[in-house]
Amino acid sequence: MEIDPTPILDQLMAFADQASAFADSLTRPGWRLYQIAIVVGLAALAQGLAWALQTPAHEWLRSREGWPRWRLRVALILLRRLRLILFVGLAWMLVWIMREVTWPSRSYLVGIAATLAAAWLGVGLAARLVVNPVLRRIVTWGLWVYVTFYVLGITENAASVLENLAVDLGGTRLSALTLLKAAVLTGLLFTAARLIARNSAARIRADETISPSMQVLIVKVMQVSLYAAAVFLGLEAVGVDLTGLAFLSGAIGVGLGFGLQKVVSNLVSGVIILLDKSIKPGDVISLGETFGWINALGARYVSVVTRDGKEYLIPNEDLITSQVVNWSHSNEFVRLDIHFGTAYANDPHLVRKVAVEAAGSVPRVLGARPPVCHVVGFGDSSVDYILRFWITDPTEGLTNVRGAVFLALWDAFKAEGIAIPFPQREVRLLDRDGAPDG
Incomplete structure (x- = not known):
């Protein structure tokens, strides 16, 4: 040396x-x-x-x-x-x-x-x-x-x-x-690989016959392959012997396996997510307290944007091992439920009819799958109902469409004289002997 x-x-x-x-x-x-x-x-x-x-x-x-x-x-x-x-x-x-x-x-x-x-x-x-x-x-x-x-x-x-x-x-x-x-x-x-990858990625994303998850997988595999080829071709072109790197790469792989288990787990989980197509860009998901739509699928994490503009970077491993609600996995139809109660003096048949018509008047509620309303119980102060309706655009938000249906119910009940009761308590005063006063 x-x-x-x-x-x-x-x-x-x-x-x-x-x-x-x-x-x-x-x-x-x-x-x-x-x-x-x-x-x-x-x-x-x-x-x-x-x-x-x-x-x-x-x-x-x-x-x-x-x-x-x-x-x-x-x-x-x-x-x-x-x-x-x-x-x-x-x-x-x-x-x-x-x-x-x-x-x-x-x-x-x-x-x-x-x-x-x-x-x-x-x-x-x-x-x-x-x-x-x-x-x-x-x-x-x-x-x-x-x-x-x-x-x-x-x-x-x-x-x-x-x-x-x-x-x-x-x-x-x-x-x-x-x-x-x-x-x-x-x-x-590397520059040539980047230009090829960028142009090819644009064409792949423009192909509507390929699903969004497969588009992400193809683009990432292509990018990794091109960049790896750039490194090896560059070293080979200047005469560097690559056979001696086999043992070194094996040793580095063992070290990485012990020290970067979470990183490797997230990478493998990302590939699994792309292959099984369980989630894709644009899907609306719920994971714990997080509710939003998928903005991008990364190699290590998934970007989820909520309605309030926050962007959560959720590790891929969490999406594999945790229970995830995908509101738009197999189809675009999403059913929402609303619970409410009316006074015992109101006719349940009329309440159900008015509730269905009120829900159907909201623009985002599907008419092809009309709303339904059922009596679910007799409470202490009210007759309890459940109103179910369908939407096809969960990315536009769930709370706002529920609020719109509640407002429609309020207006319809007010027009029909249907009362929404509230709990009432009777207070009675007792004298010293325990008898009611007066």
Whole structure:
């Protein structure tokens, strides 16, 4: 695991000598020094123009309210790189003019600066496709270093230095160049996998022949497969031996099995939920005191949104091991019950008829499955009834439709003279002998 510093030092000394000779040539008057001054002047001019255009450009962008989000995002990304864009445009314009009016050698350094700036701009814009910030930074800096070395013509020398900067781990030799290639290539493959997964997921969700739960399962399996393939292809492409990872992955799997039992249980439970289609996005469920509709199915949890706007993240294991009420599992019909009582003086036949008509007048109550009303008992103060009716939209809420039916009952009973009794108690005072007073 030792690194021989001799080849690396020799190559670095050669680089240092070339850089010293180039810097020494810049100190003498001539076109090289003039071109450096021109590049510095172009950078200053681009900076001044960027400062002058920044505020008007922001104001103009704020006035584009009708634009789609992606177009506004692209415009904002370009606006943040306005200085570099201006420098590239000015530099290439000047290079074209100088090559037309003077010798090409007198615009050589300006052309290199313009090429480098254009390459850096392209890398910065392309790297925005990488979502992960850390991975995006690695890919950006790796590509910036590569295009810089490529434009300057020192790619082979730099690659030789990075290749010599290596360590031996058993039978595997890991060099700085290998690690850099693996990071950049894996980042690019991850970006390609993300784009493929996003486009494929949109098409799968648009296919109405696939159930919502199967859509979620297919999308998640596809994403895991693409990202795993990106990692393995990236490592394989740079020459990393993957056979030695088998024992290590087995040991890690044993450790994870003991330390992450709950996480693994939730992951497996999530797959079971998707396979047996017991719940799906849009279903209305009750779990304990939580009542709401399923917003999303995650790998570890299910997102349930309640009527008051709260979002509960329920572990998948709880949905497997606990009793869950799915109001819309096999069909969309949901029956609701309302209990009420009327005075003994009111005719039960009339009460039942009025109650059914009142419930049927509520818009959300189904007419195809008409409400029914039954006498369920004779209480201390009232004749007790149960009113049953059906709805097909539990996602719109249950309490509000019950409240609407109660209000309809109140209005109908008031119109028909039907009384809703309340408990009454008679208080009698006794004298000292225990006899009623008076």
